[in-house]
Amino acid sequence: MRALLIQTLGVAKCFENALMVQFDHRMVAYALLADRGFARIRYRAHVAKRCRDQSALTLVVAITIQACVGISALLTQVPVSLALLHQAIALAVLGIVVVHTATIILPSAPVRICDNIRHIFDADREPATSAPRQPISSARR
Numbered sequence: 530m531r532a533l534l535i536q537t538l539g540v541a542k543c544f545e546n547a548l549m550v551q552f553d554h555r556m557v558a559y560a561l562l563a564d565r566g567f568a569r570i571r572y573r574a575h576v577a578k579r580c581r582d583q584s585a586l587t588l589v590v591a592i593t594i595q596a597c598v599g600i601s602a603l604l605t606q607v608p609v610s611l612a613l614l615h616q617a618i619a620l621a622v623l624g625i626v627v628v629h630t631a632t633i634i635l636p637s638a639p640v641r642i643c644d645n646i647r648h649i650f651d652a653d654r655e656p657a658t659s660a661p662r663q664p665i666s667s668a669r670r
Contacts, residue, residue, distance in 0.1 A: 551603075565589050569588075584625075584629040587625055588625050591618070591621060595619060598618055
């Protein structure tokens with residue numbers, strides 16, 4: 530009886546029909562890309578939250594690459610290499626989402642991460658005669 534109810538509601542069509550699953554997958558991807566694009570524009574307005582803006586931009590770029598690889602996989606009739614690349618990029622997007630979520634939930638943690646990254650890159654540009662810089666973690670204590 531329950532299976533009949535699910536089929537009459539059309540819920541089973543979303544999960545059992547391969548074409549419908551593909552369509553749902555694509556629509557969720559487009560909605561996610563649009564949502565994160567608008568969020569990136571919203572974060573860009575706040576200059577003080579530069580690290581959050583960089584995180585949002587990284588996420589938008591990763592999702593765009595994911596969508597492009599997915600579309601190219603479909604157009605080439607899903608070769609295994611592109612399918613695996615699509616899955617690998619999905620794992621990278623997941624990692625970027627975790628970091629981006631940390632920038633929203635823990636605002637001080639990503640600032641420290643960004644400062645540490647800047648410290649690493651600034652160390653390469655400093656002249657050899659300058660005094661050694663203190664690590665950022667000990668300077669903030």
